[in-house]
Amino acid sequence: MDSNVMTDIFWTVILINLPSVVHCHESGEQVSRQTLIEDLLNPSHYDSSVPPGKPTNVKIQLIINDTIMENEQASEISGLTTVILHWIDSRLDYSAKASYPSFIIRGSAKLKPWVPDIFILENREPYITGFGSKNELIVFNRSGNVVFNHRFTTRMLCEMNLDYYPYDEQHCQITLQSYEFTQEDVQLSWLSDNPVMDHVQSTKTVSLKKSETVASYVIDSGGNFSTLTTILIIKRNYPANNTIIGTPIVLVVISTFSLLFDDNFTPRITLCGAAMTTIIMHWAGIYNKVQPVATLLWLDNWMFGNLIAVGCIILYTAIRHHVCKAAEKNSEESKEKTISGGTSQPDPGQVNDKYNLIMMSVPVVLC
Incomplete structure (x- = not known):
């Protein structure tokens, strides 16, 4: 067969199959996701x-x-x-x-x-x-x-x-x-x-x-x-800490201001008692939020210290009330004796007794 004829047949086959080759290539690239x-x-x-x-x-x-x-x-x-x-x-x-x-x-x-x-x-x-x-x-x-x-x-x-x-x-x-x-x-x-x-x-x-x-x-x-x-x-968070720690401090300060009530014993004790009760309830409320077996060592020491502070104020108020009342009673008795013509000279043995001297000076300091 003539070479020119063979060449024509070759290129004819290539041109016929070229679209299918291109289509196969494009279909491979454009496959959907x-x-x-x-x-x-x-x-x-x-x-x-x-x-x-x-x-x-x-x-x-x-x-x-x-x-x-x-x-x-x-x-x-x-x-x-x-x-x-x-x-x-x-x-x-x-x-x-x-x-x-x-x-x-x-x-x-x-x-x-x-x-x-x-x-x-x-x-x-x-x-x-x-x-x-x-x-x-x-x-x-x-x-x-x-x-x-x-x-x-x-x-x-x-x-x-x-x-x-x-x-x-x-x-x-x-x-x-x-x-x-x-x-x-x-x-x-x-x-x-x-x-x-x-x-x-x-x-x-x-x-x-x-x-x-x-x-x-x-x-x-x-x-x-x-x-x-x-x-x-x-x-x-620190705001939560301030709420827990600040409440007892406020109550102790309020209890301290109760000392300004002069000789009004009842308001002092009432205010301090309420402060102590509130601290205990605040303490118990915190424990209700944690496990029953949990120990809050730092918090226990802090709350107990504040309770001691309020307790000291109550103790001071009670002692002051007792001593001042006794001194007031003795003063009234001395006045009555003076008016009735009696004398109120102290016993020399008592004056020389150091213990009695100290006890006699306590009302002067507290009252």
Whole structure:
């Protein structure tokens, strides 16, 4: 066959098949996001119950979002918390299929990818936040890097030491661990940048930036689990301290001013008695807010000191009233003897007695 004929046939075949080649290339680039996600998470080749690696390294970031509320009676702290997990799932690598920078998995598709079953050991009761759905976000990019963001309200156990209440500083431990996957399947580590963050002025965190392997907290788990621990340090707000400490001070000052009532014995005792009763009730009310077995050593000393101060005022008032009344009675008797013509000369033996001299001078000082 002539070479020119062969050349014409070659170019004819190329021109006929060129549109289909271009179409195939474009269809591969323009595959829809929904189709790509369904293909990546197809149960026929993606098992969501199996971690992507042996082991899978999961990096964790813990964020304390809002004010921590303390419950001393139940030994609990509560607040809004966000946990962000980072790991690599090579099964979600779509760099050879499409050029989308990243994907956000929404709706029921959130249940399809593998997600580490991380839990907080001290957690007593989590509250899922969100309007109609959980505050969860799953994002992955072309290389299979996955980010899982979960926001929730939690109540956590915190063993509290209230010896220096209300100037105490509580150290609450937070332990994160996988519930199902042992250290052979999942290794936990803190995120290198800002592993533990808090947005609360009255708290600060001390994170242990290392992964620890400990015996499982799950009975008969059959293995050891990788865990992370951080310490949340909580300081009490000063306005609350002023209320607790300032009330007894005001009552002691008021009791001291009762000394200005001159010889009015009844108002003095009534006012001081009311102040002492109020301090005791204030003291008991504080104890009702904490555990029955708690000991508030600093507060006990403070309240007891204020009670002693008020008690001293009552004791002084009682002694003064007794001495002055006796001196007034003796004075009246002396006046009666003088009027009746008697004498009120003291016995020389009594005058020489130092003890009697002191007792005779007491009314002069107090009255």
